[in-house]
Amino acid sequence: MASTGVKGFFREKKKGKPGATKKSNKSASCGSDVVQPPALISHATLDLQEEYDEKEEVLRQFDMNMAYGPCIGISRLERWERANKFGLNPPAQVEIC
Amino acid sequence: MEVDSENGLLQRKQATYQSLDETFLIAKETYKGQQYSQIYFARLHLMRTMLYSLLPTWKPHLPSCTVLGLEQGKECVIVGTLYKHMKLKPSVLDEYSKERSASPLVQPCNFLHSDDYLVLEDESGRVKLRGALLLPSIYVTGIVVALHGKETGAGDFEVEDLLEAGLPHQIDRPLNSGEDKFVVFVSGLSVGSTSANPLHFQLFVDHITGHLGDEKEQGMAAQIVQVVIAGNSVEIGRGLLNGQNLGSKDQSKLSEPIKELDILMSQIAAGIPVDIMPGEADPANFALPQQPLHRCLFPGSAAFNTFRSCTNPHSFELDDVRFLGTSGQNIDDLAKYSDATCKLEFLERTLRWRHIAPTAPNTLGCYPFTDRDPFFIEMCPHVYFVGNQEKFDTSVIKGSDGQVVRLVCIPKFAETGTAVMLNLRNLECHALTFGSQFDS
Numbered sequence: 159m160a161s162t163g164v165k166g167f168f169r170e171k172k173k174g175k176p177g178a179t180k181k182s183n184k185s186a187s188c189g190s191d192v193v194q195p196p197a198l199i200s201h202a203t204l205d206l207q208e209e210y211d212e213k214e215e216v217l218r219q220f221d222m223n224m225a226y227g228p229c230i231g232i233s234r235l236e237r238w239e240r241a242n243k244f245g246l247n248p249p250a251q252v253e254i255c
Numbered sequence: 256m257e258v259d260s261e262n263g264l265l266q267r268k269q270a271t272y273q274s275l276d277e278t279f280l281i282a283k284e285t286y287k288g289q290q291y292s293q294i295y296f297a298r299l300h301l302m303r304t305m306l307y308s309l310l311p312t313w314k315p316h317l318p319s320c321t322v323l324g325l326e327q328g329k330e331c332v333i334v335g336t337l338y339k340h341m342k343l344k345p346s347v348l349d350e351y352s353k354e355r356s357a358s359p360l361v362q363p364c365n366f367l368h369s370d371d372y373l374v375l376e377d378e379s380g381r382v383k384l385r386g387a388l389l390l391p392s393i394y395v396t397g398i399v400v401a402l403h404g405k406e407t408g409a410g411d412f413e414v415e416d417l418l419e420a421g422l423p424h425q426i427d428r429p430l431n432s433g434e435d436k437f438v439v440f441v442s443g444l445s446v447g448s449t450s451a452n453p454l455h456f457q458l459f460v461d462h463i464t465g466h467l468g469d470e471k472e473q474g475m476a477a478q479i480v481q482v483v484i485a486g487n488s489v490e491i492g493r494g495l496l497n498g499q500n501l502g503s504k505d506q507s508k509l510s511e512p513i514k515e516l517d518i519l520m521s522q523i524a525a526g527i528p529v530d531i532m533p534g535e536a537d538p539a540n541f542a543l544p545q546q547p548l549h550r551c552l553f554p555g556s557a558a559f560n561t562f563r564s565c566t567n568p569h570s571f572e573l574d575d576v577r578f579l580g581t582s583g584q585n586i587d588d589l590a591k592y593s594d595a596t597c598k599l600e601f602l603e604r605t606l607r608w609r610h611i612a613p614t615a616p617n618t619l620g621c622y623p624f625t626d627r628d629p630f631f632i633e634m635c636p637h638v639y640f641v642g643n644q645e646k647f648d649t650s651v652i653k654g655s656d657g658q659v660v661r662l663v664c665i666p667k668f669a670e671t672g673t674a675v676m677l678n679l680r681n682l683e684c685h686a687l688t689f690g691s692q693f694d695s
Contacts, residue, residue, distance in 0.1 A: 224378040227296035231289040232625055240626040244300050 220252045265465065265473055268436050270480040270574040270679065272528060278629045279544035279566040281622050289623050291616045295336060295397075298628040299377060302399035302420060302609070303334045313418050314403055323379035325406045333412070334401045335377035337394055341592065342368040344618075365591055367392055375402060375412065382406070386414030392594040393604070397613035420609035422654030425635035429575050432680060438481045438573065439463055439687070441674040442534070442582065442642030443667030446519070447512025448490035451669035458689045459674060460519055464526040480679070481573055482527050485642025485665055486534020486582025488516055513538070513552050521555035524562040532567045534582035534643060542620035543584060543612055544568060544629060568611055568630070576679055579632070580640030580663075585612035587643075588619045599650050602641055602662045606632065606652070636660060638677060643667050647675055649684040 221229045226241040226248060234252070241248040310319060310332060319332040343366040371391040373384045386404065401418040441459065445451045461467045465476040489512040495505055523529045533539030533548050540546055547564035550557040557564075565571075568581040589601045592614060605611055611630040615621035635654065640663040648664040661682040666673045673688045 227300070227378070228290075228292040230292070231287070232293055233287065236625060240297075243626060244304075246300075 216249065216251050220248065265470075265477045267465075267477045267526065268434065268480050270436055272481065273572040274563070274565070275570040275572060275577075276547075276566045278627075279568060279570075281544065281546065284622065284624065286623070289625050291621070291623055293625040294616060294621065294623060294628055296378070297624060297626055298397075298610075298631065299336050299399055301628060301631055303377075305420060305609075306334050306399065306401045306418065309418065309421075310401065313401070314416070317403060319401075321379045322375065322377050322382050325382065325412065327406045327408065330403070330405045330415075332401055332403050333375060333377070333382075334399065335375040335381075336396075337398045337400060338374045338376055338381070338396045339371055339391055339394060339592070340374060341366050341371045344592070365594070367592070367594055375400075383411045384414055385411045388417060389414050395589060395592050395614050396617045397615065398608045398610065400608075419607050422606055422652075422656070422658045422660070423609055423632055423635045424656065425637070425654070425658035425660075426575075426577070428637050428659075428682075432574075434680065435478050436574070436679040437479045438483065438578075438638075438677045438679060439479055439674055440483050440485060440640055440642070440663065440665045440677065441668050442485035442665045443487045443669050444484065444516070445487055445490040445536070445667070445669035446516045447492075448669060451490070452672075452691060453515075454691045455672045455689045456519060456668065458691070459668070459687075460522050462687075462689070464522060479527055479676075482523055482529040483569070483578075483580075483640075484529065484531045485569075485580060485640065486532050486567060487536045487643050487667070488531060488534070489513055489538070490536055490669075491538075517553045517555045520553060520562065521559065524556045524559035526561075528561040528563070529556075530563045530565045530569065530571070532565050532569045532582050532642070534567065535584055539567075542622050543615055544622065545582075570636070574679055576638065576682075577634065577636045578638045578640070579611075579636035580638075580642065581611065583641050583643035584619060585614070586641045588612070588614045592618060597648060598641065598644050598664050599648050599662050602639055602664070603650075603652050606635070606639060606660060606662075638663065638682065640665060640675075646671065647673050647686045649675075651682070 217234065220226070220238070221234065226237060226246060229237060238248050238252050307319065314332055317330060317332050319334065322333060322335060325331070325333065345366070373389055373391050373394060374381050375384055384402070385407065399420070402412065402414050403416040404412055404414040407413050444456055446456065458467070463476055463479050463482065465473045491509060491512055495501065495509055501509065520529065520531065531548060533545040537548060538552065539548055545567040547566055550564065553562065553564070556562040568579065570579045572578070585605065586598055586601045589605070590598070595601050595604070605613065609632045611632060612619055612621070615630065616623070635658045637659070638661045642665045644664040644666055646664070647666045650662050652660050652662060654660070661677070661684065663675055663677065663684055665675050668674060671688070672690055673686050675684055676687050677684050
């Protein structure tokens with residue numbers, strides 16, 4: 159079986175793939191602002207639970223949500239604070255993480 | 256105003272000044288590698304929230320949706336940033352294209368083409384716009400508007416109506432105080448250029464400081480309470496700035512224009528409050544908002560507390576009359592990418608779009624802000640000016656809520672010898688021209 163070495167490689171790739179730029183990304187979010195994007199499934203196994211814990215899941219959902227703007231080039235805390243300033247009510251959990 | 260005719264002592268009038276430039280300062284910003292998508296998001300959010308609040312009075316019966324939520328045939332309102340696809344817009348990639356067609360060596364000043372089309376974009380997606388109402392020659396990239404229409408079979412959006420932000424709220428100007436107080440605007444002094452006549456600027460300085468003329472003329476000069484220099488005050492020869500090391504003789508050539516400007520500025524500052532804004536040709540940063548010219552450039556004038564170095568764009572209040580203006584880069588950029596009968600029309604459009612420089616950062620250099628857009632006009636000014644234009648022009652526009660704005664185009668002094676005088680009491684404007692040719 160592909161050992162932890164390969165899994166480690168794939169994990170790097172997943173974390174580093176933002177995909178949510180301002181230019182249209184039709185697969186990211188559809189229509190409404192508040193909809194959470196679907197979970198990424200790679201390799202047809204839900205191996206997310208193994209590498210990610212709940213906290214990282216919440217953080218990733220925050221990153222991917224287009225309502226708070228692009229996530230590239232801005233730190234997560236800054237993006238959260240900007241969302242807060244704009245009155246977009248970002249989840250308070252993210253600030254704690 | 257005291258007039259003592261015995262020994263001719265005149266007092267200059269004064270006005271209370273308050274600078275509103277804080278939003279244009281970037282000293283507190285840090286660059287962490289952010290891209291321009293952040294400022295576009297901030298702009299879209301800011302203006303969309305504002306447009307959504309205007310929708311109930313505009314089209315109350317229509318739903319609003321995002322670009323991806325469009326359904327074919329369903330009438331709705333969408334709000335987003337306009338992008339104008341321009342065929343002739345210069346692209347840095349043209350330098351690398353292998354095939355060199357018979358392109359003209361001289362770049363056109365205006366990049367409009369009949370094939371240009373508009374696209375509306377928000378976070379979810381973009382859609383091409385169609386409709387007779389939407390003339391691409393008027394609009395530019397970067398404006399946020401609300402559009403009423405429906406999606407066609409071809410996937411385009413057919414526009415039936417358009418809503419711009421409109422003039423922002425304006426605080427009423429204080430009623431006529433009875434006194435005439437004047438603000439003098441001048442721009443494009445181009446000290447150090449070969450075509451500028453230094454005598455004209457000296458005449459200007461002598462006139463406004465009251466060193467010229469008889470009592471009556473001095474009385475008029477005593478009514479001037481503020482001078483605003485709107486950019487391009489120096490011109491440094493382009494030949495010196497070719498990236499090579501300068502010899503000592505050339506180095507002094509580089510600093511001569513600024514030294515000359517400082518001497519003249521100290522003459523003005525000794526008598527009247529003066530605001531100096533950086534322009535395209537001045538030794539300031541390139542991207543908007545341009546930061547104030549450094550005090551060390553003006554060793555003589557900076558000693559006076561009447562000397563103020565300001566940002567470009569510049570916003571201030573004088574006796575509760577609100578001024579807002581730029582040194583011309585925003586309007587000149589609009590002139591390259593859109594069409595209008597006169598520069599005042601561009602000025603009016605930027606006010607109605609509620610954004611000083613919509614083409615920033617697309618074609619106009621801009622600092623990559625992350626959480627705000629300082630070019631968004633929050634309060635309507637009473638006087639809106641632009642410097643470094645070809646000729647003096649002025650008009651008054653009215654808003655739907657009773658706002659009244661005086662628009663002023665300040666001509667280049669080095670070319671026209673003309674400055675602008677504005678009366679604070681009634682916001683009337685006239686030109687002040689200096690000449691030294693005596694044709695018999």
